[in-house]
Amino acid sequence: MEMLIRILHNYYYMVAILLFVIGMHTMLTHSNLIKKVIAMNIMDTSVFLLFVAIGYTYGGAAPIVAENSEILYVNPLPGSLMLTGIVVAVSITAYALSLVVKIYRFYGTVDYDEICLIRSQE
Amino acid sequence: MGLEQHFPALIIAILFGIAFLSPLLFRWARKLSAPVLITTLAMATMMAVYLLVLVYQGGEFSYYMGGWPPPWGVEFKINLLRVYMLLIVLAISLWIMVYALKDLEHELKQELMGWYYSLYALLVGSMAGIALTNDLFNLFVLMEICAISACAIISIKEDRACLEASFKYLILSAMGTGCFLLGVAMLYMVTGQLNYDLVNEALPAAIELYPNNMFAAAALFIVAFGTKAALFPLHVWLPDAHASAPSPSSAMLSGLVIKIYAFALFIMFYQVFPRPLLESIPINEIVLWLSAMGIMFGSIFAMVQVDLKKMLAYSSIGQIGYVFLGIGLDDTIAVTGGFYHLLVHAIMKSMLFMTAGVIIYSTGIRQIKQLGGIGQVLPITMIAFTIGSASMIGLPGTGGLISKWYLALGALEIGRPIFVVIILASSLLNAVYYMPIIVNAFMQQEEFEHEVKPVPRQMLIPLFVGMAAIIFFGVFSRPVISLLENALQIFF
Amino acid sequence: MVPFIQVYGIYIILHGHLSPGGGFSGGAIFGASLVLIALSFNLEVGARQISHATASVLESGGALGFIITGLVAVALGGNYLANQAAGFPMGEAGELFSAGAIFIITAFLGIKVASTIVTLFYNIIEGDDKSGDAH
Numbered sequence: 001m002e003m004l005i006r007i008l009h010n011y012y013y014m015v016a017i018l019l020f021v022i023g024m025h026t027m028l029t030h031s032n033l034i035k036k037v038i039a040m041n042i043m044d045t046s047v048f049l050l051f052v053a054i055g056y057t058y059g060g061a062a063p064i065v066a067e068n069s070e071i072l073y074v075n076p077l078p079g080s081l082m083l084t085g086i087v088v089a090v091s092i093t094a095y096a097l098s099l100v101v102k103i104y105r106f107y108g109t110v111d112y113d114e115i116c117l118i119r120s121q122e
Numbered sequence: 123m124g125l126e127q128h129f130p131a132l133i134i135a136i137l138f139g140i141a142f143l144s145p146l147l148f149r150w151a152r153k154l155s156a157p158v159l160i161t162t163l164a165m166a167t168m169m170a171v172y173l174l175v176l177v178y179q180g181g182e183f184s185y186y187m188g189g190w191p192p193p194w195g196v197e198f199k200i201n202l203l204r205v206y207m208l209l210i211v212l213a214i215s216l217w218i219m220v221y222a223l224k225d226l227e228h229e230l231k232q233e234l235m236g237w238y239y240s241l242y243a244l245l246v247g248s249m250a251g252i253a254l255t256n257d258l259f260n261l262f263v264l265m266e267i268c269a270i271s272a273c274a275i276i277s278i279k280e281d282r283a284c285l286e287a288s289f290k291y292l293i294l295s296a297m298g299t300g301c302f303l304l305g306v307a308m309l310y311m312v313t314g315q316l317n318y319d320l321v322n323e324a325l326p327a328a329i330e331l332y333p334n335n336m337f338a339a340a341a342l343f344i345v346a347f348g349t350k351a352a353l354f355p356l357h358v359w360l361p362d363a364h365a366s367a368p369s370p371s372s373a374m375l376s377g378l379v380i381k382i383y384a385f386a387l388f389i390m391f392y393q394v395f396p397r398p399l400l401e402s403i404p405i406n407e408i409v410l411w412l413s414a415m416g417i418m419f420g421s422i423f424a425m426v427q428v429d430l431k432k433m434l435a436y437s438s439i440g441q442i443g444y445v446f447l448g449i450g451l452d453d454t455i456a457v458t459g460g461f462y463h464l465l466v467h468a469i470m471k472s473m474l475f476m477t478a479g480v481i482i483y484s485t486g487i488r489q490i491k492q493l494g495g496i497g498q499v500l501p502i503t504m505i506a507f508t509i510g511s512a513s514m515i516g517l518p519g520t521g522g523l524i525s526k527w528y529l530a531l532g533a534l535e536i537g538r539p540i541f542v543v544i545i546l547a548s549s550l551l552n553a554v555y556y557m558p559i560i561v562n563a564f565m566q567q568e569e570f571e572h573e574v575k576p577v578p579r580q581m582l583i584p585l586f587v588g589m590a591a592i593i594f595f596g597v598f599s600r601p602v603i604s605l606l607e608n609a610l611q612i613f614f
Numbered sequence: 615m616v617p618f619i620q621v622y623g624i625y626i627i628l629h630g631h632l633s634p635g636g637g638f639s640g641g642a643i644f645g646a647s648l649v650l651i652a653l654s655f656n657l658e659v660g661a662r663q664i665s666h667a668t669a670s671v672l673e674s675g676g677a678l679g680f681i682i683t684g685l686v687a688v689a690l691g692g693n694y695l696a697n698q699a700a701g702f703p704m705g706e707a708g709e710l711f712s713a714g715a716i717f718i719i720t721a722f723l724g725i726k727v728a729s730t731i732v733t734l735f736y737n738i739i740e741g742d743d744k745s746g747d748a749h
Contacts, residue, residue: 027296092269095270142678145670146675
């Protein structure tokens with residue numbers, strides 16, 4: 001029971017980890033290359049969610065300096081770090097997709113099993 | 123405060139700068155782009171040498187990006203070990219680039235050269251950054267840059283094998299960085315810091331409260347760096363990627379890129395995590411046995427390969443095992459051996475890939491079977507190959523012996539003679555797959571029947587440098603060893 | 615629609631240091647506006663707005679500008695990428711030109727991101743990708 005309550009209180013961490021595992025599983029087991037790329041994004045996004053969840057304070061305001069500096073702010077650092085992370089994820093996705101386009105040019109398919117089949121027949 | 127204080131940032135800034143400049147130069151002044159890249163790498167290497175002198179004189183120091191001290195800004199830490207790694211990265215990438223200029227001409231389309239230089243500079247810059255940075259998130263960004271540019275210098279060749287190999291590499295290294303970032307999140311959750319030293323200070327208190335986070339982070343780091351550095355069960359991407367890439371890229375990837383992650387793992391476990399944590403869970407034991415398995419299986423897989431570059435790639439899996447073995451043995455002498463092997467293997471594996479590149483350039487042969495009698499037509503190349511393999515096996519007079527000697531001494535020191543047996547056995551296995559090539563190349567009587575293109579001098583000079591370096595580090599190992607012993611003092 | 619999106623993008627780039635936003639978000643909006651042209655008409659019309667050569671030159675130029683701004687700080691005597699410490703002029707807080715080097719850096723970053731998005735879009739559409747660097 002106590003465990004359940006703890007999980008309920010920290011459900012956003014749990015969701016993030018769940019998403020991470022889903023992403024990792026899809027990435028490693030599915031043979032469709034596009035799905036792999038999407039799973040990679042799910043995985044990255046889950047970590048971003050986790051980071052933002054760490055930085056969030058209940059009732060905190062957006063971290064912009066205003067006149068009365070007494071109010072509680074949300075920790076801005078994880079947010080800005082994740083912005084960098086998103087940029088990195090975007091560039092990796094773009095690069096992976098352009099590779100997929102090229103692989104499609106050569107094989108006419110984006111399914112890894114079919115690619116293996118084509119290669120073994122040669 | 124003179125200009126030399128800024129060298130840590132300048133090295134990385136000029137490398138990234140040249141990465142963005144070289145496509146422009148290639149567009150407007152094609153002749154200039156290669157000399158500019160070489161000059162930049164040479165300048166960066168000189169700065170690194172100067173940093174070494176500075177550290178010897180004044181001890182370790184830190185550089186704050188933008189003048190912001192640690193809790194806010196990114197810190198670069200400059201101590202002996204970091205400079206040692208930085209110097210290896212810069213010097214060897216300069217050496218490979220000199221060779222690459224000629225080799226690339228026949229492996230790449232002409233108009234892609236500018237992009238290759240750009241990616242190369244990005245790769246070197248990010249590795250230099252990984253060697254110096256003292257901030258977890260900065261490390262993550264640099265790792266991603268390193269991963270993208272490493273994949274891109276494979277896929278730039280645009281044939282099917284390269285594309286597939288680099289996609290596989292990209293997916294697995296994205297998994298690696300994903301795990302790393304999750305590990306960083308775990309640490310940030312309980313410490314609220316990203317700087318290595320501050321995390322280290324905050325961790326002992328945090329372990330009491332949230333031990334599970336620590337264990338998860340440690341496990342995730344092993345998976346992350348293990349994937350990137352091709353630690354044994356996570357090595358599946360390596361053979362394809364390293365074998366299908368253009369030869370200079372293979373030399374770079376096998377020689378440096380996998381090493382830098384082994385170095386990062388060392389820093390994580392010896393600088394970031396506090397010692398009690400390491401002793402409470404068997405991290406070292408896991409790394410030890412994985413590396414021992416890697417040493418054996420890498421060599422066994424290499425024996426059955428028919429493709430020369432694929433054989434060299436599998437041999438890399440075995441050799442990176444030695445570096446991890448040093449880290450796992452957790453003993454000053456063994457770690458010294460591991461880091462010495464890091465240097466020696468970077469030289470010899472790069473050189474072996476260069477010789478493979480010369481063979482492909484000159485004759486177009488990739489199969490080991492067809493190499494019989496090649497020693498008569500390409501004598502210098504095959505002598506270089508012989509010296510490189512001798513060092514792989516660990517014959518006296520080569521650098522490979524010294525590192526294996528120190529590793530074995532370290533294993534004996536902590537009373538684990540089983541690892542001495544593994545080192546000896548793998549040396550034997552190395553001999554089993556390198557020796558036949560050499561014997562065939564020189565001893566076979568029949569004429570070599572393939573067409574042979576003359577090898578340009580620019581490709582042979584780097585081979586001479588490599589041979590000299592291997593023998594130099596085999597005979598005069600003392601300066602480097604004492605540097606390493608000094609450098610490792612702070613960790614033990 | 616496109617001019618409005620572009621103005622909004624530029625606004626976000628320029629006010630990056632005052633309100634949420636900055637080089638990346640603004641640049642992405644600006645780049646997206648150019649991609650929209652190509653999507654709603656066709657590739658030729660899109661390519662007429664900004665040619666591949668211009669886009670890739672801007673891409674390198676933006677990043678170079680960033681690095682050079684950092685080096686200027688070194689030349690002025692601060693650390694790499696230092697801002698106020700290196701003597702970049704600071705304005706009144708809340709004004710447009712109030713953050714010294716940050717303003718210059720976000721402007722370069724915006725150029726870089728916008729042109730990168732355009733380049734990436736064309737590369738993926740045409741399938742002849744030449745570089746993998748984008749960050």
